[in-house]
Amino acid sequence: MPAKTKRKVADAGCLLCNEGFCAVVSLSQSQISLLQNNSHEKWLARGEHLSHQGMPTSHIIYLRKGLVMEYYRDDSQRNRIIKIVKSGSYLGLHSLFSEGVNHYSYKALADLHVCLIEVEAFKNLVHTNNVFAYEILASVSRDSLSGHHRFLNINAKQTYGKVADVLLYFARIVFGNNTFELPLTRREMGSMIGITRESTAKALAKFQSEGFIVMEGNLLNIIMPDQLETISRTG
Amino acid sequence: MPAKTKRKVADAGCLLCNEGFCAVVSLSQSQISLLQNNSHEKWLARGEHLSHQGMPTSHIIYLRKGLVMEYYRDDSQRNRIIKIVKSGSYLGLHSLFSEGVNHYSYKALADLHVCLIEVEAFKNLVHTNNVFAYEILASVSRDSLSGHHRFLNINAKQTYGKVADVLLYFARIVFGNNTFELPLTRREMGSMIGITRESTAKALAKFQSEGFIVMEGNLLNIIMPDQLETISRTG
DNA sequence: GGTGGGGTGTGATATATTTCACACCCTGCT
């Protein structure tokens, strides 16, 4: 059991989250109270772990602020990064229905502000509020689709296509900007797409030499997104 | 719009499905009527298509009997098989929340008996019945997890491990038996795991020559599941 | 009976990717 900074959510704390997640809008006053009484806020530093694959699921985590990587230790004991989670999302929703065990691990890629919700209270809400349940269902479903989609497309490609894919993923999905600070090491990027750190580095070097991207330290600037798009599609 | 054999479900038709899907148990009499009035049965022959990626989602399909492959045409116009669906499952649940468009295509691997449910009626049930919503949510969620799990593990492996994986998938998940009729061609099997038909054939030949499996025509018998298990983990 | 299409099995070659080796650059620590 990790040490927790137990602290009651301030009044209206959940309401403040509204903008991030519309399901909360559907809650009655008493349901919001239930949520608040079974939640607590927490701040974590970059590099800290939020939860570990295989550990019992005690909380659903709502990511108020920060950036998190979701990863998985596979059969061959290699860590595979599954995706990057932005603020305004829940972590570990899929574990709600899987015998109370976490399927993935989560690690902070930046300083975090999270809200931990007792899993039983959360389930209770899903059971008693239709709209809430529907929104959660929609969220899980969309999530699952986009994940499958990404996996399918990624592993049909070869190195350059894969790396182009990851860069576009960062730019479009994670940061919404063609210029961003790389949140992962080469090895970690490789682990998202199933290639080695060397192959990743070589692809990046090639993209830079072709003028598609510019890297200065960890800052990456996509100069020609269309070229990357083409590479991502054709190979 | 494909030609449909419109036919009302017989009285208690949905109740007969109970064993296959427990969410239906939670429905009230009037909700069951709603389901029945918005469903119709259909029979399809092996090889027929049930729905196509990109087409509008008009129905949720409940597979009463038969075997279906779920596949996806990727960015490079190659068909990738995602999974094999057994009887007692819904097809296309994920499309409920995705702008009404099918994400995957479905093709019958055996003669089918299905129940087509109007998508709006289905959504209505999810909205108005908590237990039903919860069961659907759990189902989508588990589905998504096992899918991700399979993808992650498969694409971390190389040829022999992948092929071993597929064989164990057939034996354990699809047929529940170490002897079964191969439902896919070599090329199709390859498309589940991202390798060519030649590589698939060579791996099978190797497994046979090592005595792990025996093939007689399309009938496959796994003699040494433990060996395949080992290969799947280490190779 | 012949013919075309598609599935299958299997070698030889071509290609992509990993593995290995080494050098360089940080950063934190002593």
Add this chain to the structure above:
DNA sequence: AGCAGGGTGTGAAATATATCACACCCCACC
């Protein structure tokens, strides 16, 4: 300052896989 650890960049060799080529089989169809 010197050192260890970890990230990075990049060539050469080793390896895995795809591609190509060809032969065989089966089956539907003329």
